[in-house]
Amino acid sequence: MQREQISVFDIFKIGIGPSSSHTLGPWKAAQRFTTSLTANGILESVEQVKILLYGSLAKTGKGHGTDVAILLGLTAADPVTFDVNAIDSTIAAIKSEQLLHLAGTQFLPFNYENDLSFLFFESLPFHPNAVTFQAFLNTGKAFSETYYSIGGGFVVKEGETGREKEAVDLPFPIEKASDLLHWCLSTGLKVSEVVMENESAWRKESDTKTGILQHFKVMQECIYRGCHTGGFLPGGLNVARRAAALNRRLVAANTYTDYESWVVAIRKGGNGFNYILDWVSCFALAVNEENASFGRVVTAPTNGAAGVIPAVLQYFITFCDGYSEEKIIQFISCASEVGSIFKKGATISAAMGGCQAEIGVSSAMAAAALTECLGGSQRQVLMAAEIAMEHHLGLTCDPIGGLVQIPCIERNTMGAIKAITASQLALQSNPDKAKVSLDAVVNTMWETALDMNSKYKETSDGGLATNIPISLPEC
Structure with missing residues (x-):
């Protein structure tokens, strides 16, 4: 097959x-x-x-x-x-x-x-x-x-399997995390380097890098725009946008005129735990408030979870001095491979697997990418992805009013923070002693998805969607 x-x-x-x-x-x-x-x-x-x-x-x-x-x-x-x-x-x-x-x-x-x-x-x-x-x-x-x-x-x-894409001769074919680890250990390549080798089967490496940076530019613009746009979200729930007010409060008297000077202004605030925590939340809120407002975003791997990876990447850029094209390409490349493993072995659709398939997967992707960019080994990279998903298992998708707002937007902040925590745990651990593999957690996520009641799969028929009284206008 x-x-x-x-x-x-x-x-x-x-x-x-x-x-x-x-x-x-x-x-x-x-x-x-x-x-x-x-x-x-x-x-x-x-x-x-x-x-x-x-x-x-x-x-x-x-x-x-x-x-x-x-x-x-x-x-x-x-x-x-x-x-x-x-x-x-x-x-x-x-x-x-x-x-x-x-x-x-x-x-x-x-x-x-x-x-x-x-x-x-x-x-x-x-x-x-x-x-x-x-x-x-x-x-x-x-x-x-x-x-x-x-x-x-x-x-x-109808009638397709989803595998009709014209096949190419990939130097490192990967279906599971164990395949990825095999190629990494046998070649000494990082996860992101394995990805770049495979991408070269489709296009020139320079084109891949250019494309990745174009996607990052959209993420960058989305975060900045979301951090400077107030008001209320469309759809009838009258949810107030929070990122802009939080940005103003956090940046305080530090002035800036564009994204570049904004990053400098943020760094002037220091590196206290609460300060960084607030900024990670702000980054994620900004993206998903834009997403909820029919703004332009990057699926990462979905729109509902689009804020996790940009928030963790912006954290890496701002507070870990990771603002270089090489590091950004490394981050996004590594994240993509973890996402593809989940898609192949489970699902990235909330309608199939609940929110574990969206926020959970994006958190695992971000954790892996951050770990590699902070110098983690290949085993630590996969361990970080496993830890992040393990603690999203069973997460339901129950959007109030069928809108990608409550609880979706805040869940992106949670997914981003969990990704950073998972990365730190992996970096401070010996993966040889880990009891749970990434493949095991992928399989578990899929089994959980199959067992999950359909009312918790993006239908708004259960959970918060039915326990919070709302009155939406007729669309």
């Missing part, structure tokens, strides 16, 4: 919040559908389009912006480049004018209420996140395709 080959740019994707599985994935599915219409030579024959949302995509779709993402995807908007400030006006125009600019080439009549259906009580067997697109042609025929958003912005079409 063909092994799944996952690149650093599969784990880390530039997109728009608030959810990789409910926003970015459906957006990409819509793009794929219009591409399929073109490939089949029927795009110009389409007279009407209907969309059916199943399972988790239906139950929390409006809160996650699934409807918004799909409509934008059908118009050929690109989540990497689309102006986030134009989202509201674009969707408002589609609804008021009842016209859809399909693939950016032709206008079709489109009634939001009738042509986009939320099938709350229907699910498809392959995955809880399913969407079916139906195109009705002027020939009297119809064309339909079903897609599944399987987490982290990954999308598979």
Whole structure:
């Protein structure tokens, strides 16, 4: 059987919040559908389009912006480049004018209420996140395709396995953590160096490094923007944004004009425990408040958990003197391999595994990357990832109102702090004496996911979502 080959740019994707599985994935599915219409030579024959949302995509779709993402995807908007400030006006125009600019080439009549259906009580067997697109042609025929958003912005079409990506000859094939450790110990390479060797099977090393730094720039801009934007989050919960106020309080009288001088200003505050702890929380809050506001983020490995890795990386840059391109590339490369191991052996979809699959995985990725960048051995790197996930096992996904806000945003601060703690534990431990391997915790996470009640898997049917009385406006 063909092994799944996952690149650093599969784990880390530039997109728009608030959810990789409910926003970015459906957006990409819509793009794929219009591409399929073109490939089949029927795009110009389409007279009407209907969309059916199943399972988790239906139950929390409006809160996650699934409807918004799909409509934008059908118009050929690109989540990497689309102006986030134009989202509201674009969707408002589609609804008021009842016209859809399909693939950016032709206008079709489109009634939001009738042509986009939320099938709350229907699910498809392959995955809880399913969407079916139906195109009705002027020939009297119809064309339909079903897609599944399987987490982290990954999308598979009905009949696919998710392994259809063209295979390359990887010098170091990896399915499990034990494979990764084997290659590291037999070659003496760091985890990040193994990753870079494998990435060279897809593209030149210089292109990989450039791409990684582009992704970091998006993270960097997201943190800075989030730390300087106040107000309330959209969606009806009226959650106040906290990162900007916390930033002002922490930076105190130190002045700055841009990201570079901001980092200098933060360092002037010292390195007290509470001070650093507050800043790590601030970094994570900033990213996920941006994510909840349909801002541009990097899936790491998902949107709901997008703040953990940037927060830990910003901690490393600011308080561990890790601000160099080489260290940033090392950090993101190492993190990506841990994320790919979890995707191959378990899941990175909250709809499949609860929040352990998102915050837990991102915390493990960040812990591993920080450990390597602080000089840890290969075994300590994997030990840090294991420790971080071990203490997220069983974490449920129960977003209040179906929004990626409560408890999601604060959970990113917890995941970041746990990652730093896991890294410190691993760096101060002898991994030869560890009782739990990373592979064992991956297997345990997957078994826990299978046993977890579906109401705790991003449906808002259980947990906090049903115990906190709220009143949301009709979407």
